[in-house]
Amino acid sequence: MKKEYDFSKGERGRFYRPGARLHLPVYLEPQIQARLATAARKRGEDLGTLVNKLLRHEIDLAEALR
8 A cells, every 4th residue: 555645647536426225245054054055045035135025024023013
């Protein structure tokens, strides 16, 4: 890494995109991913779809306990 960088030709906001959505990667433990992948395959669903359903269900349960 350099001690100094020259930003004199930089342009503020060049890559800013209003309304852009950020997709965060989620890393599952290998055993959990394998079990969920098997369950998703049996249901004919994408792994991401199944994980989202499970998380929605958990959120609903947590909110119900408040």
